[in-house]
Amino acid sequence: MDGYDEIGSQRFVNVCQQLREYEERRMKVIVIGRAEHFELSSNEWTKTPENVFEISEQEQKHEDLINHTRTKPEVVFISPFNEEEIQRYCEYFDSKKTQQQQQQQQQQTVDQKQEPRKRFERLKNLRGMMSLLQNPFTLTAVLQSIEQLEENRSLRKRKFEVVRYEVYEAFLENWIKKEIQGTKITKEQCFEMCKKVALYLFENKTLIVKEQLIKDTMNIMNNKNQVNENEKGKKEEEVTEDEVVMMMMDTLPIRWTGKEGTFIHKSVWEYLISQLFIEEVLSLKSTPVTTRRTRLWESRVLSKDERSVMLFLADFVRLEREVKNGKCWCDGKNENLFQDLLIEMIERTKQEQDGEGDFHNKATGGNAMSVLNYSGFKFSGMDLSKVKVAGADLQNSNLHLVDLSESQLSAKVLGNCVG
Secondary structure, three states, X not given: OOOHHHOOHHHHHHXXXXXXXXXXXXXXXXXXXXXXXXXXXXOOOOOOHHHHOOOOHHHHHHHHHOOOOOOOOEEEEOOOOOHHHHHHHHHHXXXXXXXXXXXXXXXXXXXXXXXXXXXXXXXXOOOOHHHHOOOHHHHHHHXXXXXXXXXXXXXXXXXXXXXXXXXXXXXXXXXXXXXOOOOOOOHHHHHHHHHHHHHHHHHHOOOOEEHHHHHHHHHHOOOOOOOXXXXXXXXXXXXXXXXXXXXHHHHOOEEEEOOEEEEOOHHHHHHHHHHHHHHHHHHHHHOOHHHOOXXXXXXXXXXXXXXHHHHHHHHHHHHHHOOHHHOOOOOOOOOOHHHHHHHHHHHHOOOOOOXXXXXXXXXXXXXXXXXXXXXXXXXXXXXOOOOEEEEEEOOOOEOOOOEOOOOEEEEEEOOOOEO
């Protein structure tokens, strides 16, 4: 069963009912993955197969009356890839790539014959990479964009462990670079469209993209025909608006079925949302302190379904810490700029008065504390008195000698803390 964890809460009840009806007739075994992502929230029932197929007391009495026995199907979870499986897939991937090269070149060189082993070794030699490759989509994404990933790491002089943020950054850059070839869509326009679509889905709590959304968004963006700057001035046949929309739809990392689609993987959408959160925080450095607002961060406390967004944000914090010479790689000037701005967002909640906007301030502080905690940030010794924070995930956090007096701290997870 694929995509079970990506079902929106509005459709979930209907899908569960359909599964129950199907199970009564024939379902014996369910094969499923990513069990840790099924829980909706701490105060709601969980999205696990056991819940879906739980036989209630009333149903059991009915079954007894009609002398019918129904048992729940067995649930089997897919285990992560091990190193041997990763190597086999790398070799399979490269054999396919070599076949494509042979069709073009009609001859395979000695270097190409050695490529499968070299590719796996390249991945193995990148610190932290093997644990990321246990996920099937991440493995595919890395194999498709390893050259871009290595280029990015070289440009930024990164020698530390690879994080998921880097993998998805390289994957999207590589995807868009290839897909815009032969079109009038620029890389900047495609990235902008990706983020606008991701934002719409986040705000409307859905994962379904509609063709009309692409058309409407393109009308809002400048240059309705989305003409590449390099193509301007050339005498070419005029491109219709519908043709440009189709070009854009074809370049996006979205899988279309008719006029509806979804991002090729939920994690791609989550990465794009993290980009928007990062841009919003970094924009604060040029905004007067008294007028600083974070619309996305204060919109809601990120749920467990959105935990991956916070993990991407935590990766970004870690990337800043791993820069030598006291420079932040994201702007080349200030060390730990993003982390410092998150701390400032928490500190600002002390100054807010209880009132109509209180929830939004608490949500901002809660999201910021969760991200910092996921990044391994040590809160020890901090003065967090009078902070107003909601929904922070502080599991395994370091709260040693932290002053929380007069604070309004509502933590959704608070366990295994050091303090």
